[in-house]
Each structure stands twice: as structure tokens, then as C-alpha cells.
Amino acid sequence: MKVKMILPALTEAKSPFWRPIKYSLFPPLGLATLASYLDETDDIIVQDEHVETLELNDVPDLVVIQVYITSAYRAYQIADHYRAKGIYVCLGGLHVTSLPEEAAPYADTIFTGPGEDIWPAFLRDFKAKQPKKRYDSKTRTLLDLPFPRRDLIKRNLYLVPNSIVVSRGCPHVCDFCYKEAFFAGGKSFYTLATDRALAEIDSLPGKHLYFLDDHLFGNPHFAGNLFDGMTGMGRLWQAAGTVQSALRPGLLEKAVTSGLRSLFVGFETLSPTNLAQQHKYQNLNRDYAAVIKRLHDLGVMVNASFVFGMDDDDDSIFERTVEWAIKQGIETATFHILTPYPGTALHQRMQAEGRITNSNWDLYDTRHTVFRPNRLTAENLEAGYWRAYREFYRWDSIIQSSQAHKGMADQLRHIAYAGGWKKFEPL
Ligand code: SF4
Structure with a gap:
């Protein structure tokens, strides 16, 4: 399975210099952690728009987008882009959790709360071709948490890798x-x-x-x-x-x-x-x-x-x-x-x-x-x-x-x- 994981950049236009500096400090560890639940045979790409230009001409099987409040509009734009190509799109993160009704129309599946319990559940359902529209985290545990797939992170692009x-x-x-x-x-x-x-x-x-x-x-x-x-x-x-x-x-x-x-x-x-x-x-x-x-x-x-x-x-x-x-x-x-x-x-x-x-x-x-x-x-x-x-x-x-x-x-x-x-x- 080909999986694309995206951290969109915030869309505020007034400050073109501030954005890259503040947000290129740390790599997207959350996405790298979700990636660790995928199979070794899966083809996974993690892209962080704060530090690189997104490749949007690809055709993955699954797109996963992490949504912050200041990147919400950009996230929805990217989701629309992939869904128009018939690709399955998941949205999760802080903004989706606080406003699931706003995010839901832009996604095939949304996640609310941390992903350690709901992401593996979704993957099972997705592989069985029965994914739900929404997964809400209820069971909070870090037992059995795999190491983040840091090999998918471009360390050289970050000030604090x-x-x-x-x-x-x-x-x-x-x-x-x-x-x-x-x-x-x-x-x-x-x-x-x-x-x-x-x-x-x-x-x-x-x-x-x-x-x-x-x-x-x-x-x-x-x-x-x-x-x-x-x-x-x-x-x-x-x-x-x-x-x-x-x-x-x-x-x-x-x-x-x-x-x-x-x-x-x-x-x-x-x-x-x-x-x-x-x-x-x-x-x-x-x-x-x-x-x-x-x-x-x-x-x-x-x-x-x-x-x-x-x-x-x-x-x-x-x-x-x-x-x-x-x-x-x-x-x-x-x-x-x-x-x-x-x-x-x-x-x-x-x-x-x-x-x-x-x-x-x-x-x-x-x-x-x-x-x-x-x-x-x-x-x-x-x-x-x-x-x-x-x-x-x-x-x-x-x-x-x-x-x-x-x-x-x-x-x-x-x-x-x-x-x-x-x-x-x-x-
Ligand atoms: S809830 Fe915790 S993390 Fe949030 S502001 Fe208060 S002390 Fe800080």
C-alpha cells in the first residue's frame, strides 16, 4: 500500500519569513509515529510543507493529513485535491478533534484525539475495506507504542531533529x-x-x-x-x-x-x-x-x-x-x-x-x-x-x-x- 502523510504549512500570508523559521524547528513526530503502525512492505512518504514543497501529482492509496488550526484551510485544500483524484483521505489532529463537524466534509475518515488506539483500528478496517467515517480515541495508552519511523524524516531540514x-x-x-x-x-x-x-x-x-x-x-x-x-x-x-x-x-x-x-x-x-x-x-x-x-x-x-x-x-x-x-x-x-x-x-x-x-x-x-x-x-x-x-x-x-x-x-x-x-x- 502506498501511504502519503502530510503536515500542511499554515496559510497565513502576512509573514513569509516567520513561518519557515518557527515551524522548521521540529520534525513531524506524530506522523512518524503513525507510520510505525504500517507494514514494513508499505510504501510510506512523510512530507512537511514547512520545510519542503509538497509533491501533489502522486497517486497514493491513502493520504493522511495532520491538521493544526492555523493550517486548517491549507489542509482542506490538499484534502480536496486528493479526493478529486479518487484517493482516500484521512484527517486528524488538534483542529479536527476540536471541530470534527467542520473537518468531516473534507475527509473520507476523521480521527479525534490521539491516534494510538484509533489509527491501528482504522488500518484494520481499511484493509478489510470497511473503514468508518469517524474514529474517536477512548483508550489512552502508550503500552506497545512502536518507535517513530524516524527514517522517514528528513533530519537535515530541521533545526532540532x-x-x-x-x-x-x-x-x-x-x-x-x-x-x-x-x-x-x-x-x-x-x-x-x-x-x-x-x-x-x-x-x-x-x-x-x-x-x-x-x-x-x-x-x-x-x-x-x-x-x-x-x-x-x-x-x-x-x-x-x-x-x-x-x-x-x-x-x-x-x-x-x-x-x-x-x-x-x-x-x-x-x-x-x-x-x-x-x-x-x-x-x-x-x-x-x-x-x-x-x-x-x-x-x-x-x-x-x-x-x-x-x-x-x-x-x-x-x-x-x-x-x-x-x-x-x-x-x-x-x-x-x-x-x-x-x-x-x-x-x-x-x-x-x-x-x-x-x-x-x-x-x-x-x-x-x-x-x-x-x-x-x-x-x-x-x-x-x-x-x-x-x-x-x-x-x-x-x-x-x-x-x-x-x-x-x-x-x-x-x-x-x-x-x-x-x-x-x-x-
Ligand atoms: S494544562 Fe498543562 S500544558 Fe496546558 S497550560 Fe496548563 S500546565 Fe501547561
């Missing part, structure tokens, strides 16, 4: 988080067996790893065992974790011993009112400055994530946040405009309040305002977002921020790392 995922979801439930939409209707946090995760790590070439898990530290028992197992492997790695997990005694030390060098931390907002409204309780009453100090004392660089536009934010939020981040010596920061993704509690609330102002999915990229903010205008929110990036990544800000570190070596490392990101982030 050594990415890996050893869990699914997150134990927390924040109102704005898209993961809730994806895991609704079943378990929303589960991990690989530790030995299986270690075996996959061991199979990867090179020294550097990037864990793409939503919250690598979400199950402290699993994470502790994983870090113990990784100790001595000689890896250097980055991941995402929460404020709470960074403060947990012992776990962070194990992570550092096993090679953690940079952590993406969702601080999100400096306002407790915002945190409470978004049900991000795990950040409430935490000493953010202590989190950063603890990470820095252990030699871990911080990539801090902030969201602008929550209901307690006014026009002073941008300067206050940037000033605070610089004072703490944060190496890199990622700013976002609050985005009410369909399927989230935030979207439900905003819709009920009549505050959704735009349903053009191309603009749901955390850089556009698609709702009516509470204490800001939409224009001020976007202007403040861009200003925050500019201010944070100014050279004098970087140098000022580096002074928060004690030793000269750490200050120079800060300048080199933040300066490197300075080139990319404003784009």
Missing part, C-alpha cells in the same frame, strides 16, 4: 490550554514505560535532545526514574515544565544531573487574578523569582512563556512583564496573545460573553487578537505584544539582564544565548 515525546498531555487543566480540547473524552495525561522511553532516547544520534512533552515533570515518579536512567548517557537536553515542578525538591536536581540545560516554563502572567480566572492554580502563590533563581543556581537557562490579554491586563502589562523578566535574568522569553482555541473552556466562556471577534483560523496563532479584551483594545494588545518582543530582545536589555547572574561565565553565556534568540524571536 532530535526531538522526542515520552508522555501525552498534562495533569493540569488550564482554561486557555489547547491540550484539553485534544484529550477530552478520555485520559488526558499518561506516559511511556520508563524502559521504553530510555530505549528510544538511547536510539537517537547526537548529544542534544529536546523533549516536546507538554509537561515532562507531570508525573514525578516517572520523571524521577527517567532522569535516573538518563544519568550517565551523556545527553544535554531541554524540555517544558511548570513553576510548581521547578520548585519540587529533588526532581530538578535529578534532571540537571541527567543533562537538563534549559527549561521552558509557563509563567503566563504576573497577575494572581488572571491565574485564578484561567484555573491555573498550580502557579498561584508561587514565588516566580525563586523558581528562576533555583534554575539558575543549578545552571539551567530559562525560556519564560507569558500570555498577554487576560482579563486583568491593562496597557501597563507589557512593560511590567518585560521589566520583571529582565530583572530576573531570564535568558529567553516567548510572548503570546491570549487565544481562545475552539474546544477550550476559555473559548466557551468568551463565546458565551459574545467576545469572539474573529473566526478566521489563520489568525489563531497567538500573534493576533481574535477576541474583545477586557481592559485593553485589540490594537493596544497587538502593539504591546510586539513592543514586548522588541524591548526584551534589545541589546541593552540583554546586557542588563545578564547582570542578574553572578559569575562572568554565566553572564557571557546569557548574552550569547539571548543574542542568538534575538535573531529569531522578532521574526
